[in-house]
Amino acid sequence: MNDDQLEGKWKQIKGEFKQKYGKITDDDTTYAEGRFDEMLGRLQERTGKNKEELRREIEKW
Numbered sequence: 001m002n003d004d005q006l007e008g009k010w011k012q013i014k015g016e017f018k019q020k021y022g023k024i025t026d027d028d029t030t031y032a033e034g035r036f037d038e039m040l041g042r043l044q045e046r047t048g049k050n051k052e053e054l055r056r057e058i059e060k061w
Helices: 003-020 026-047 051-060
Strands: none
Touching: 026 051
């Protein structure tokens, strides 16, 4: 999965959450994006894998 596909998937998820939970704002989802990036960085640090390897692994889950 490339960055464009991940971004598209994330936008779909954000839209679904906004529909289901009307109080969720763009600020909330932007915060979550930052947390995801932070998590990827920490996983890279701990596992020694690059972002693409981790994204493929996450995609399999």
